[in-house]
Amino acid sequence: MGRKATPPALKVLAGTSRPDREVPDVPEFDLIDDFPSPPQHLNVDGAEMWNNLGPQLVAARVLQVVDLYSLEQLCFAWQCFRKKAKADMEATAAELTALKALFSEFGMTPASRRKVSSGGDKAPTNKFSGNGRPTKA
Structure with missing residues (x-):
C-alpha cells in the first residue's frame, strides 16, 4: 500500500x-x-461527537x-470505542487502527492536520505557491 495522494490544493x-x-x-x-442533527442510531457518545465536531468542521x-457519511462512520466508531472503554474492555488493534484512520481523514x-486544506478563500502564505515563481506580496 503506497502513500496517499496529496490533495491538489496542498500541492499548489x-x-x-x-x-x-x-x-x-x-x-x-x-x-x-x-449542519444537520445527528443520525438516530448514534448513542449519547456518538451524538455528542457529531454535535461537537461537525460545527467545527463546517x-x-x-x-x-459527501463527508457526512464518513463523519457518521467516525462517530459510530467513537461510540463503540467509548462503550468498550466504559465496560472496562480493551479495543482490538483493528478497531484502534480504524478509529485512528478516521481521525486522520478529518x-x-x-x-494529519497539516495535510488538510480548508475550502476557504485564503491568500497563500507560501511566497512560492505559484509553482516556484515568487508571488506578488
Missing part, C-alpha cells in the same frame, strides 16, 4: 504542483453550511456534503 500551496501530473475533472462537492470549511491528529 507547497509549490509542487505540476500540470503534467494533474488529475482532470477531480470531483468537487458542495460545502456544508447548515466553520473550518472542510466538510463537504485532520484530527497533529500530523
Whole structure:
C-alpha cells in the first residue's frame, strides 16, 4: 500500500504542483453550511461527537456534503470505542487502527492536520505557491 495522494490544493500551496501530473475533472462537492442533527442510531457518545465536531468542521470549511457519511462512520466508531472503554474492555488493534484512520481523514491528529486544506478563500502564505515563481506580496 503506497502513500496517499496529496490533495491538489496542498500541492499548489507547497509549490509542487505540476500540470503534467494533474488529475482532470477531480470531483468537487458542495460545502456544508447548515449542519444537520445527528443520525438516530448514534448513542449519547456518538451524538455528542457529531454535535461537537461537525460545527467545527463546517466553520473550518472542510466538510463537504459527501463527508457526512464518513463523519457518521467516525462517530459510530467513537461510540463503540467509548462503550468498550466504559465496560472496562480493551479495543482490538483493528478497531484502534480504524478509529485512528478516521481521525486522520478529518485532520484530527497533529500530523494529519497539516495535510488538510480548508475550502476557504485564503491568500497563500507560501511566497512560492505559484509553482516556484515568487508571488506578488
